[in-house]
Amino acid sequence: MRLAEIVATSKQVGATRSRLQKTALLADCIRRLPAELVAVGVSYLAGELPQGKLGVGYAALAGLREGASAAEATLDLAEVDRAFGAIKAEAGGGSVERRASRLQALLARATGEEREFLIRLVIGELRQGALEGLVVEGVARAFSVEPERVRRALMLAGSLPPVAAALAEAGATGLDRFAVELFHPLQPMLADTAADADAVLQRLGEAAFEYKMDGARVQVHKDGERVEIYSRALNRVTPALPEVVELVAAFPARRLVLDGEAIASSPDGRPLPFQTTMRRFGRKLDVARLQKELPVGVSFFDVLRVDDDTVIDRPLAERWAALTGATAAQHLIPRLVTASAEEGDAFVTRSLAAGHEGAVAKGLAGAYKAGRRGQEWLKLKLAHTLDLVVLAVEWGSGRRQGWLSNLHLGARDPDQGGFVMLGKTFKGMTDEILRWQTEALLARKIGEEGHIVHVRPELVAEIAFNDVQVSPQYPGGVALRFARLKRYRPDKRAEEADTIAQVRALLPRPG
Numbered sequence: 001m002r003l004a005e006i007v008a009t010s011k012q013v014g015a016t017r018s019r020l021q022k023t024a025l026l027a028d029c030i031r032r033l034p035a036e037l038v039a040v041g042v043s044y045l046a047g048e049l050p051q052g053k054l055g056v057g058y059a060a061l062a063g064l065r066e067g068a069s070a071a072e073a074t075l076d077l078a079e080v081d082r083a084f085g086a087i088k089a090e091a092g093g094g095s096v097e098r099r100a101s102r103l104q105a106l107l108a109r110a111t112g113e114e115r116e117f118l119i120r121l122v123i124g125e126l127r128q129g130a131l132e133g134l135v136v137e138g139v140a141r142a143f144s145v146e147p148e149r150v151r152r153a154l155m156l157a158g159s160l161p162p163v164a165a166a167l168a169e170a171g172a173t174g175l176d177r178f179a180v181e182l183f184h185p186l187q188p189m190l191a192d193t194a195a196d197a198d199a200v201l202q203r204l205g206e207a208a209f210e211y212k213m214d215g216a217r218v219q220v221h222k223d224g225e226r227v228e229i230y231s232r233a234l235n236r237v238t239p240a241l242p243e244v245v246e247l248v249a250a251f252p253a254r255r256l257v258l259d260g261e262a263i264a265s266s267p268d269g270r271p272l273p274f275q276t277t278m279r280r281f282g283r284k285l286d287v288a289r290l291q292k293e294l295p296v297g298v299s300f301f302d303v304l305r306v307d308d309d310t311v312i313d314r315p316l317a318e319r320w321a322a323l324t325g326a327t328a329a330q331h332l333i334p335r336l337v338t339a340s341a342e343e344g345d346a347f348v349t350r351s352l353a354a355g356h357e358g359a360v361a362k363g364l365a366g367a368y369k370a371g372r373r374g375q376e377w378l379k380l381k382l383a384h385t386l387d388l389v390v391l392a393v394e395w396g397s398g399r400r401q402g403w404l405s406n407l408h409l410g411a412r413d414p415d416q417g418g419f420v421m422l423g424k425t426f427k428g429m430t431d432e433i434l435r436w437q438t439e440a441l442l443a444r445k446i447g448e449e450g451h452i453v454h455v456r457p458e459l460v461a462e463i464a465f466n467d468v469q470v471s472p473q474y475p476g477g478v479a480l481r482f483a484r485l486k487r488y489r490p491d492k493r494a495e496e497a498d499t500i501a502q503v504r505a506l507l508p509r510p511g
Contacts, residue, residue: 001033003080003110004073006044007117010126013045013134019415026138030164033077038168039161040081046135046160047126050081051088054122060100061119067104069112080106080118124456125446131417132160132495143167145175153178155186155370158234180257180310182223185230187371188259189302190496191360194378197344203375204363206339208316209347210301212357212379213333214274215263216281216491218298220248222256232491237281243291244298253326255307259368260300261333271355274487301333304368316376317364337364348380357381383464384506386411386480386498387489389419390459393441395451396426396434403434404441404453407485409463411476411500419457420476420500428464428485437488460492461485468506476500478507 009029013022026045033041043050083106090098103122107115120126136154140147145167153163156178166174180186194200200207217232218241227245229238238245244262264277272294280296303323304312311319323332336347348359358381366376388409396405406426410419429437437459444455464486471479478500 001037001041001077002073003075003077003114003117005029005032006041006077007113010045010117011113013131014417017416019134022134023137023141026135027141030138030142033168035165035168037077037081039165040077042135042139042164043161044077044121045138046132047121047124048132049084049121050161051084054084054087054099054103055090055096056087056099056103056122057096061103061123064100064104064107065115065119067107067115069115070109071111073111073114075106075109075114123446124458133414134417135160139164139167143171145172149175151372155372156180158184158187180305180312182221182255182257182305183226183228185219185221185234186257186304187234188217188219188232189369189371189377190373191377191379192373192375193502194361194380196341196380197348197361198341200344200361200378200380201339201341203378204361206337207344207361207363208320209336209338209344209359209361211299211334211351211354212360212381213261213263213299214271214357215261215277216274218244218260218262220244220256220258220260220298220300222248222251222253222258224254225249231281233493240281240287241296241298242287243296247298247331251327251330253306255305256303256326257305258300258323258327259302259304260298260331262296262298264294264296278490298331299333300327300331301335302368304370312368312370314367315365316362316368319368384467385462385464385486386503387460387492387496388422388463389457389494389497390441390455390461391419391421391457392452392454393437394424395453400426400434404438405429405434407437407461408452409461409480409483410457410497411503412495412497413476413500419494419497421474422476422500422503423471423474423479423483425463425480425483425485427483433485433488457494460489460494460497462487462489467508468503470507476503478503 009025012025016022030042040050087099087102107118110118136150137147140150150163153175154160157163166177219230221228227248228236229241229244231237241262264272266272280290280294300323303319303326306322306326311322338344351359361378361380363376388411390407391410392408393404394406396403406424408421408424410421413420440459441453441455444458445453446456447454463483465480466482468478469481470477473479
């Protein structure tokens with residue numbers, strides 16, 4: 001297949017408003033892919049480069065945008081994939097220049113539209129969770145499989161290309177190969193929001209209320225003496241948390257996949273801020289010293305596998321019983337099962353008094369849906385917060401001269417793709433944050449317009465605000481009132497940011 005067919009489909013999908021039509025366009029393109037190229041083609045359509053980051057700087061890529069273009073489309077998808085593989089494989093002295101040279105040679109053979117598509121693919125400008133959701137539906141339609149089966153396989157596989165490849169190779173039966181495997185981390189299940197315990201119980205009936213800790217999500221895998229820890233982003237962080245390895249190794253179950261929250265505490269037992277906990281992650285040196293200075297505890301709240309028994313599809317009530325037995329009821333999240341709104345609200349109050357963020361309420365009959373945000377888990381917090389993506393930033397003035405300060409914030413739009421701007425904020429930023437975000441955002445710069453710097457939509461920020469109001473000023477028709485930066489979320493991807501629909505649901509109801 002020619003690369004031009006992928007590029008044309010991507011362009012058509014972007015220009016189409018109808019979700020059904022988008023899905024049909026994607027399915028038609030996927031059907032035409034040779035079986036051996038399905039994984040590559042699906043990856044490109046979802047806006048992701050299979051090779052990941054190539055090690056070519058943004059400045060070099062920006063310069064390549066203006067090069068001469070081919071008069072006609074001749075690039076084959078397979079040769080493009082091989083070219084990116086060769087670029088990625090460059091190593092050693094002078095490798096940066098060789099990567100740029102190889103990429104320049106590839107782009108010289110591309111048409112103008114192909115060149116722009118490939119550069120955006122390399123930079124990451126095409127990469128959107130909303131787009132992946134559409135491609136999931138396109139894959140399902142292309143191979144005549146229920147979308148829910150594809151989503152479940154994606155949940156277990158961790159990425160869509162191998163799922164599409166399995167369907168191309170073996171049809172629907174190919175999905176049976178995806179299971180909960182040890183040392184292959186899964187995307188974590190996510191929570192929606194609710195106003196209070198009464199709203200929770202109206203949706204879920206009797207529910208389990210658990211402390212919502214402001215820590216770092218961890219997934220722990222165990223097989224005999226081997227224990228591995230993975231971050232929310234599925235990165236291996238085992239060396240950074242030896243105390244967690246030690247306690248899980250002592251659990252009675254031989255094989256485990258656990259979901260939990262790691263958090264640092266002060267000597268009096270009060271939880272420390274998220275940024276403090278994150279100092280323990282990614283450290284390869286001085287781990288023993290930092291462990292003494294900043295010990296981390298862990299509280300588990302779910303289990304996906306116990307020995308040879310996969311429990312991911314079982315109701316929460318059964319998974320909790322399995323978790324209790326597998327851990328000898330040690331290091332479990334504080335929890336209350338109740339059908340009383342008064343008891344639920346009192347539980348949230350106790351969690352806040354203990355220094356935590358609030359509570360997560362969970363339906364007792366719900367299965368674990370990895371990588372999904374559904375109605376079975378609901379967050380209850382004292383203040384409104386949303387996880388939004390930084391789309392642009394403005395240079396500061398006065399005492400903030402020389403720093404990037406005023407953030408332009410966006411929510412995901414799963415229906416149309418991309419992000420919808422909700423407003424700006426320059427509040428809640430310390431000098432340390434200003435220094436960090438200036439460096440982090442300049443590294444993601446894709447253009448500049450006066451005092452505004454446009455950036456790749458990659459950084460997720462947790463934004464606190466008072467309420468949501470109707471606003472004709474912004475394209476989504478809504479804006480946040482008194483928005484302020486609470487913290488950055490390096491553990492979250494842009495694909496996990498909150499959606500415009502979630503923001504609109506917070507609008508006051510008439511009457």
